[in-house]
Amino acid sequence: MCEQKRIAVVQNGVSRRTGRSVKSGFTLVELLVVIAIIALLMSILMPALRRVKMQAEEVKCKANLRQIGLVVFMRLEDEDFKMPDCYEKYPEHSNTKSNKHLWWDDREPGKVRLTFDTDHEDGSYWGTAYNEYVKNVDIFGCPSMRQFAELLANDLLHNYAGGKEAIQQAAFGLNAYTDRLNANSVRNHAEIVICSDHVEPRNEQSNDTNKGDMFCMGVDAWNLSHYREGSDTPDRMLHYRGIFRHNVRRQEIDETGGRTNVLFLGGQVGSIEETTGERGVKYNNGDSIPNRWYDPRGDWLDIN
Numbered sequence: 001m002c003e004q005k006r007i008a009v010v011q012n013g014v015s016r017r018t019g020r021s022v023k024s025g026f027t028l029v030e031l032l033v034v035i036a037i038i039a040l041l042m043s044i045l046m047p048a049l050r051r052v053k054m055q056a057e058e059v060k061c062k063a064n065l066r067q068i069g070l071v072v073f074m075r076l077e078d079e080d081f082k083m084p085d086c087y088e089k090y091p092e093h094s095n096t097k098s099n100k101h102l103w104w105d106d107r108e109p110g111k112v113r114l115t116f117d118t119d120h121e122d123g124s125y126w127g128t129a130y131n132e133y134v135k136n137v138d139i140f141g142c143p144s145m146r147q148f149a150e151l152l153a154n155d156l157l158h159n160y161a162g163g164k165e166a167i168q169q170a171a172f173g174l175n176a177y178t179d180r181l182n183a184n185s186v187r188n189h190a191e192i193v194i195c196s197d198h199v200e201p202r203n204e205q206s207n208d209t210n211k212g213d214m215f216c217m218g219v220d221a222w223n224l225s226h227y228r229e230g231s232d233t234p235d236r237m238l239h240y241r242g243i244f245r246h247n248v249r250r251q252e253i254d255e256t257g258g259r260t261n262v263l264f265l266g267g268q269v270g271s272i273e274e275t276t277g278e279r280g281v282k283y284n285n286g287d288s289i290p291n292r293w294y295d296p297r298g299d300w301l302d303i304n
Contacts, residue, residue, distance in 0.1 A: 057143035058246045061197070061261050062269045065172070067139045069267040071130045072194060076183055084116060084129035086179040086202060098126035099202040101170035103137045125201055126174040142171035142261075148199055148242030173198025173213065177295045178265070189266030193293045196262040196272075199242035200226075203294075214294055215243070215260070215275060223275060228254060244274040 076083070086098045098116070102123040105112040116129040127140045134140075149167035172195040186192055196203075198213070205212030205226070212226035226233050227240040240254050249257035259271045 054144070054247060058261065061142040061144060061171075061246065064139045064142065065195075065261055065263040065269045066267075068127075068172070068195065069263050069269065071133045071139075072263075073267060074133050075130055081183040083178045083181040083183065084126075086126060086174065086176050096123075098124060098129070098174065099200075101125050101167045101201055103128060103166065103169055125170040126195075127170065137169050140172060141169045142197060142245075144197075144245045145171035145199075145242065148239060148245065151242070152199060152239060170201055171198075172196060172263070173200045173203045175214075175294055176202050176204035183265060186265060190264050190268055191293065192265040194263045194265055197243060197245055197260040199239045215272065246271070 084098075100123045103113055103125055105114055113131060114124040114128050115131060116124065125140070127134065127137065145168055146164075149164040149171075152167050153164040174195050175193045178192065178194060183189065200213050203213035205214065212231075213224070215223045224240065224243065225231055227236045227243070229237065231237075237253055241248070241256050244256045244258040244260050246261060247258045256274055259273045261269065261271050263269055
């Protein structure tokens with residue numbers, strides 16, 4: 001009878017030896033197994049979550065570019081289908097007008113929006129040409145630009161007015177080859193880039209000898225030479241990854257394996273895969289290929 005009671009007591013979680021209750025719990029081995037399983041699950045889930053985040057950022061970026069396309073079209077209709085003048089004087093072009101990131105007057109940040117033709121235009125972003133049509137300048141931002149905005153503010157543009165927030169709202173580089181362009185003179189609007197993901201506010205170097213700011217062009221496949229090793233501006237290499245910043249798959253300083261989003265003159269939004277190329281590679285048996293993405297006229301000044 002006593003033995004049966006003792007068995008019953010043990011079955012109710014009481015020590016056979018002392019008759020005292022004992023608490024159940026994990027052993028150290030069990031705890032380590034649980035931690036290992038959680039770590040394994042995290043290693044599987046984190047890359048998937050990063051991809052989902054990148055996809056969401058790209059969707060938002062393209063949505064913003066579509067809104068910019070509507071803004072550009074509205075201004076074209078009001079201006080006899082002529083694009084704005086990106087330069088202060090012509091043909092003596094300015095290297096500063098619409099080649100900065102500011103929407104707001106740095107003398108009164110957040111209060112007075114810069115205009116495209118003021119005496120303070122050297123600091124203005126090219127988007128200010130569309131002030132009349134833009135209420136929320138956030139459409140000129142890209143979620144994937146955040147880390148590069150901070151990098152630019154801290155590295156290349158020390159003490160820049162507006163800081164990383166100003167740069168974040170200026171995430172797209174303007175194709176300066178559309179300067180004063182009459183859109184009605186362009187045969188195929190779907191092949192001319194208006195702006196694209198970039199860390200440079202205004203892009204103009206795009207010829208056979210100088211591919212400094214642009215990609216996918218010309219005879220030599222080695223493009224974006226301002227951002228390559230051996231360039232005259234080596235500090236720009238740090239910012240290369242801010243150009244092909246979507247769907248990033250590689251971590252090299254000058255190769256992301258990703259793509260850049262672009263807005264075409266016809267209002268379409270698309271993507272261009274990263275092209276790094278090799279020095280000396282020739283297309284079409286060495287023949288020169290017209291730059292169908294950037295220069296709609298083919299006789300643009302050599303802007304350096």
